[in-house]
Amino acid sequence: MKRRLVLASGLAAALPLPAPAQSLEKPKLTIAVGGKNLLYYLPLTVAEQLGYFKAEGLDVTIVDFAGGAKALQAVVGGSADVVSGAFEHTLNMQLKGQPMRAFVLQGLAPQIVLGINPKTLPNYKTPADLKGKKIGVSAPGSSTNIVANFVLAKAGLKPTDFSVIGVGAGNGAVAAMRAGQIDAISNLDPVITLLQRSGDLQIIADTRKPAEAEKVFGGPMPAGCLYAPVAFLDKYPATAQALANAIVRADKWIQQAGAGDIIKAVPESYLLGDRAVYVDAFLAARGALSPDGLIPEKGAETAYRALASIDPKMAAAKLDLKAVYTNEFAKKANAKYPKG
Template sequence: MNRPPLISRRGFAGGAALAVATLAIPSLRAQPKLEKSKIAIAVGGKAAFYYLPLTISEQLGYFKAEGLDIEISDFAGGARALQAVVGGSADVCSGAFEHTINLQAKNQMFQAFVLQGRAPQIAFGISTKNLPNYKSLTDLKGKRIGVSAPGSSTNMMANLVLSRAGLKPSDVSFIGVGTAAGALTALRSGQIDAMSNTDPVMTMLEQKGEVKIISDTRTLKGTTEVFGGSMPAGCLYAPLEFVQKHPNTCQAMANAIVHGLKWLQTAGPGDIIKTVPESYLLGDRALYLASFNKVRESISLDGIIPDDGARTALKALASFDPSIRADKIDIAKTYTNEFAKRAKDRFKA
């Protein structure tokens, strides 16, 4: 068989490469220009599994791949992270979905645009050292309860649990302890009598017998038992005006988070250990991985906020906070799924 001259094969290869390059140009041009590429994100307790998708997307370079230059500031709790956004020192908050409802009740319009967690991952535990004879929630009257920060989702969960026993927030003292080593120290040293917090902290205390868990939303089943339905948790949210003025930037952030969620679906424990900073492990790899296995199902699969979950959140908040009137909240304005749906289609999440 006669082989074509070398020059022809080279010419064909060059032509093919040119054709591929030409095909690629429209897609590059079609990528929308970011209205703002440098973004400041505030988060309350970044080392918690509650924000694992944010850490994964950051560590694996998924934000950079979307053309974003992300600066993440870590605060003691979600309420403080929110203050940074309200005060203008951050653009976006990585925090609890229910803050969008609380803010609307104060005539401040914020909108969540991609979900990180489909369960709150918060556990409420009693100190076995300080309250060895604990029998019921009424025993907590007058006691000190540790939360990540006053006003944060850990505080809201505690308020909800206490309200079911007829206790008001003013019947206890809430103390901010963060979500990492400080929380462990606060409970172990006897500074607090009970704690509402996230993992890995709660699993570490639970496995060592230092807390008795009385309410748990680290699983989908536990979340339904506590809230009566699905409950959206960690998400990226921002002032509604920011979302409306920066749609391409919000799309890029949603893409990065959903890319991270897709990676987490197949990641093994070893992959997680290699990806997160060493300080997140709190000095105990085995317990960190045990914590991850406990909360794994609570991580969102595709970044989409469920409509029924948003309604559950509103109902839960209105049940213990008289300043939130369900009939006055436009729940549809607290979130949008348009960005997450596009990201889900792109990454097949």
């Protein structure tokens, strides 16, 4: 028996091991993200924690920032290669003449919730009451800021009618709300569920459910994704494919996972000191996470309309909406991992 084992191990050693890293143009890279603990980016964390990036031959460093706008700045500045961020940034970057392209989806809907502080606004009636008030967002210019602007624009408020304050996407955001430093908040889970359960939040717009998000935005609004400069995707297609493979595997694993599986997969710090809250937040957000990494065909159009409604420059621009995303990598990833 021992002889057989020795022979078997010898044969295994002689066989070539799968070495995806050899075919990758850039196996070592950095992903910038704004608020890694958020359920918005759960597929990124799952791909990291379950070893899906490593399985594709990648050595990925994930650098966390206070918000998506800061993560984007890291890639523009050259300190990171890829952004795990909100889809609509690809449109903003095309407008600025710095083309970026989304290539695998993490979120079907923004999962962003806008709510008011019952302590500072006890007589709140409509979103118009936020005129002159302080609204906390993860970081100015991030998707939380964009959603707040969009919802309040429907109530007749311009971005200059209220103050935007960056509060991050973790305990700092919770503390700012509870201390009454902000009158409203545009943020994500688990922050939102934590504030809601403690009575420190009254929700006025909720995009955690794809159907509700479609009502708010008038169509499918793709959210968290991996996007990169078009030049990066052109230069490193095999690397981009490996990244897409890992995220698609994570997307599919999440759809089949139980709450207990998720708790085991994420770092303890993500739970914000309350596992039950995180479980509730996960169950509320799971429907808004992508099941397959594919970006909806009308998603770019919806995102453009949302941005154009609050930005005159965007409204006047003629963008190539097909250039801001590709499903080429996600389709191949689904073919490789049909079941995750």
